[in-house]
Amino acid sequence: MELAGLERAFGAYRALDGLDLTVERGEFIALLGPSGCGKSTALNCIAGLLPLTGGAILLDGKPIHELAPEERGFGMVFQSYALFPHMTIRKNVGFGLAMQGVPKAEAEARIDAALDLVRLKSQGDKLPGQLSGGQQQRVAIARAIVIRPPLVLMDEPLSNLDAKLRLEMRAEIRAIHEAIGSTTIYVTHDQDEALSLADRIVVMANGVIRQVGTPEELYERPNHVDVADFMGFRTRILGRVTADGSMVELPGGRLALPAARGLRAGTPVTVSVRPEDFVASKGEARGGDGLTGTVRSIEYRGRAWFGSAALPDGTLVYFRADSTLPQGAPVILAPDPARTLIFEETGR
Numbered sequence: 001m002e003l004a005g006l007e008r009a010f011g012a013y014r015a016l017d018g019l020d021l022t023v024e025r026g027e028f029i030a031l032l033g034p035s036g037c038g039k040s041t042a043l044n045c046i047a048g049l050l051p052l053t054g055g056a057i058l059l060d061g062k063p064i065h066e067l068a069p070e071e072r073g074f075g076m077v078f079q080s081y082a083l084f085p086h087m088t089i090r091k092n093v094g095f096g097l098a099m100q101g102v103p104k105a106e107a108e109a110r111i112d113a114a115l116d117l118v119r120l121k122s123q124g125d126k127l128p129g130q131l132s133g134g135q136q137q138r139v140a141i142a143r144a145i146v147i148r149p150p151l152v153l154m155d156e157p158l159s160n161l162d163a164k165l166r167l168e169m170r171a172e173i174r175a176i177h178e179a180i181g182s183t184t185i186y187v188t189h190d191q192d193e194a195l196s197l198a199d200r201i202v203v204m205a206n207g208v209i210r211q212v213g214t215p216e217e218l219y220e221r222p223n224h225v226d227v228a229d230f231m232g233f234r235t236r237i238l239g240r241v242t243a244d245g246s247m248v249e250l251p252g253g254r255l256a257l258p259a260a261r262g263l264r265a266g267t268p269v270t271v272s273v274r275p276e277d278f279v280a281s282k283g284e285a286r287g288g289d290g291l292t293g294t295v296r297s298i299e300y301r302g303r304a305w306f307g308s309a310a311l312p313d314g315t316l317v318y319f320r321a322d323s324t325l326p327q328g329a330p331v332i333l334a335p336d337p338a339r340t341l342i343f344e345e346t347g348r
């Protein structure tokens with residue numbers, strides 16, 4: 001499937017501002033981004049629930065964006081399970097087949113197979129209200145896949161479930177995707193979910209795609225400060241490349257960072273670091289060994305302590321420490337230079 005310059009405006013507001021993406025058959029794609037970035041809008045446009053205001057959607061080379069949702073025939077799974085409360089599980093799962101006029105014997109066999117896949121075969125005669133949240137979401141998945149759709153669309157399907165069930169269902173969703181060989185587009189704001197499920201992740205911000213890549217590519221080499229944010233680079237510090245171009249001048253000190261090599265002297269930069277790669281120890285920094293900050297909070301998380309410290313300008317740094325540190329104490333904050341990212345002129 002191909003999204004070509006997908007646009008959706010609400011009045012003057014452009015919720016989708018030119019999305020280009022090719023999805024291969026059998027791929028599992030995660031659309032990842034903060035609340036309001038346009039993920040659900042993109043999914044609803046693909047499903048046909050929202051008309052486009054520009055661009056095109058092609059399936060096997062044919063434009064489908066003028067088709068009604070039922071003509072596209074995609075399977076949809078929403079955050080709310082959207083089951084019919086007065087219909088049995090079997091009837092819920094079979095609804096799409098009945099609409100398509102699939103003969104009864106075939107429909108029954110396909111309902112059996114779908115319920116088997118989501119491990120609910122024995123629950124078919126119950127009503128949705130008699131099932132747990134996780135079971136209801138599995139019914140919704142069975143209903144989406146029983147029609148053998150060319151594309152399965154999922155919008156935060158796990159966000160109503162508790163943490164343990166979310167992990168179990170995550171594995172099941174991937175297993176079902178493999179088992180039926182479907183193409184799946186999955187909307188989430190949870191980077192763990194995206195990293196563990198997807199073949200490729202599409203990171204969105206403000207209605208545009210920031211980066212597309214495999215989980216490894218995005219985790220190791222985010223190309224934009226927004227993507228880094230999503231991949232766990234929690235600390236972002238604004239600074240400038242020093243006059244001789246060898247270091248980065250930041251609040252609380254200067255750092256020698258290989259990633260800054262090649263940038264012009266004076267270039268404004270954002271430095272991004274993960275908490276586990278930013279080590280705090282007692283003392284004050286001097287001469288490029290780290291930044292000086294003041295401990296704001298600290299807690300033990302097994303193995304190590306994690307906390308936050310304020311730089312002189314108030315910027316918060318999220319750090320790891322090998323022993324506890326008193327609140328209010330001055331600390332040296334030393335990032336692992338090889339794991340520190342630098343972005344030009346992208347600070348907020």
Ligand SMILES: Nc1ncnc2c1ncn2[C@@H]1O[C@H](COP(=O)(O)OP(=O)(O)OP(=O)(O)O)[C@@H](O)[C@H]1O
Pocket residue numbers: 010013015033034035036037038039040041042189
């Ligand atoms: N029907 C609508 N009318 C006006 N604005 C809308 C409409 N639907 C969405 N928007 C706006 O478009 C933007 C994108 O919304 P969308 O629901 O796609 O975001 P999202 O990334 O899915 O966020 P969330 O994770 O919170 O669901 C938001 O700013 C939202 O307010």
